[in-house]
Amino acid sequence: MDKIERKQVVVESFNTDFRRCLNYETLGKDLLNCAEQHANKRGFGVDDITPKNHAWVLSRLTIEMQEMPRMFVKLEISTWVESLYRLFTNRNFEIKEIGGNVIGYARSIWAMIDRDTRQPIELEKLYFEKFHDHILPDYPCPIQPQTRLRPLKDVTPCSEHYIVASDIDYNGHVNSIKYIQFLCDIFSLDYQRQHHLKRVEIAYINESVFGETLSFYKKEIEVNTYQVEIRNTPTNTVVRGLLCFD
Amino acid sequence: MDKIERKQVVVESFNTDFRRCLNYETLGKDLLNCAEQHANKRGFGVDDITPKNHAWVLSRLTIEMQEMPRMFVKLEISTWVESLYRLFTNRNFEIKEIGGNVIGYARSIWAMIDRDTRQPIELEKLYFEKFHDHILPDYPCPIQPQTRLRPLKDVTPCSEHYIVASDIDYNGHVNSIKYIQFLCDIFSLDYQRQHHLKRVEIAYINESVFGETLSFYKKEIEVNTYQVEIRNTPTNTVVRGLLCFD
Structure with missing residues (x-):
């Protein structure tokens, strides 16, 4: 089986933004749907791991887009597993206009947890057999890995x-x-309207639940580059991120 | 050409709700995408009417679902034009599980406006030629037309x-x-978790824009049936609706 899974999607008008370009939320869904299809076909998808009481958890996601495709453009999304470690696996993505150019890439890092204890499981030990035919370390994903983001200090929501x-x-x-989307x-x-969002980095730190209020924090660390945080209490960070605009 | 347009969609996991059932927002998008495909192929879609400076405006939408399909279920959505009037056209929908039963229907009412004046245009007069081969008055859509909703009085957000x-x-x-979604x-x-949302009616009254705050109002008019309103000022109603739960 090909180590790369491909999925075609069309940019539908109700998934476009105020510019009639694909929005990041829908692109994120398309990437994760493609990842799910890859894992399902290769024996480590939801249906394979749920009976063992395991669940995939997205830990880091970075998307970088040279441009956002316009309404009705057809895309091909490709995904592959770059590497497998003791507790994590790296999965990359390429986003291409069909009949055109590659317009973006994404990197993601996943852990697997036990659904009851919520503790990470030994991914390499328990799933190496499933993965070892599907790892593709050398396929190009020419975007920087995610930045190491320190907690924001002295910020107000x-x-x-x-x-x-x-x-x-x-x-x-x-x-x-x-x-x-949050x-x-x-912004x-x-x-x-004035700045294209070129790169989004998200680090998932903690969970949030119904009824909580999320507070948003931002700090411009370079011109048009913002470190951001989402907290569900003044001191508990749910998500840390970096947004780079042109 | 067939008067009915059909579109197949899959319930993808990131478009499901807390029950792993399709959410109403995604279903709404799927319906409108199918409508767009129907109109585009028959000469009265966005690309045909934009050069005339016309635009479609959704005026009423009613969706009734016996059940919401679960993750990975494949659906076939059908749409057709039921009737054409001076200023409005009625478009209906059927939602079917592929290899299974019809699980829902929808009704919608559309106007066409001039993009500059924002005034309705004479749809029957200007577009009858385009429409007359595509009207299908007798195809069954066995759900009630939209309720006539009076303004809510004496309610607080x-x-x-x-x-x-x-x-x-x-x-x-x-x-x-x-x-x-709003x-x-x-609720x-x-x-x-305790009540399936069986029927949603929406009447689009006014527009709202970036920076405004929407206030939500509800009134239980029968057991588990709520009349709802969205306003962008205390006296200006943007949307009126009716939600019927089981």
């Missing part, structure tokens, strides 16, 4: 979101894709 | 949403699909 039912996934936590929405419509 | 950039579409207004989110996770 710039906005808030009260968690609602549609934010919540099957595990009872805020859906990991929703945070992509991070983009820290005003005017700012986003 | 039960929650709020500050409009963010990702809510906004190409026309600079809140995306019509977002309101479906209406569902008036708590606990309530939605």
Whole structure:
């Protein structure tokens, strides 16, 4: 079996933003759907690991887009496993316009947990047999790995979101894709009209649940590059991120 | 050409809710995408009407689902034009599980406006030629037409949403699909765990824009049936709706 899984998607008008370009939330879903399809076909998807009471947890996600495709453009998303470690696996993505150029890449890091104890399981030990035919270390993913983000200090919240039912996934936590939208929405419509969001980094630190209020923090660390945080209490960080605009 | 347009979609995991069932927001997008495909192929889609400076405006949408399909279920959505009037056209939908039963229907009413004046245009007069081969008055859509909803009186807001950039579409207004999610989110996770949302009615009254705060109002008019409103000022109603839970 090919080590790379490919999935074609169309940029549908109701998944586009105020510019009629694909939004990051939908792109994030498309990437994760492609990852799911890759894992399902190769024996380490949801249906394979749920009977062992295991679950995949997304730990880091970085997406870098030279441009965002416009309405009705057809895309091919490719994904492959770059490496497998004791507790983590790295999965990369390429985003290409069909009949055109590669327009972006993404990197992700995943852990697997026991659904009862919520503790990470020994991925390399328990799943090496499943993975070893599917690791592709040398396929190019020419974007920088995720930045090591230190906690933000001395910041005050710039906005808030009260968690609602549609934010919540099957595990009872805020859906990991929703945070992509929350991070983009820290920035005003005017700012986003003037600046293309080129790179998004997300580090998932803690879970948040229905009824909590999320507070958003940002700090411009270089021109048009912002470190951001989402907290569910003044001291508990849920997500840390970096957004780089052109 | 067949008067009915069909589109197949898969319920993808990141479009499911806390029950792992398709969410209403994604279903709404799927319906409107199918409608767009129907219109594009028959000469009255976006590409045909934009050069005339016309735009479709969704005026009413009613969706009724016996059940919500679970993750990975394959659906076939069908849509057809039921009728054409002076200023409006009625478009219906059927939602079927592939290899299974019809699980829901939807009804919608559309107007066409001039993009500059924002006034409705004479749909029957200007577009009858385009439509007349594609009207299908007798195909069954066995759900009640939309209720005539009177304004709610003497109500206080039960929650709020500050409009963010990702809510906004190409026309600079809140995306019509977002309101479906806002209406569902008036209800708590606990309530939605206990009650299946069987029927959603939305009447689009006014536009709202970035920077406004939407206030949500609800009134239980029968057991588990709620009339709801979204306003962008205490007296200006943006959306009126009816939500019927089992």
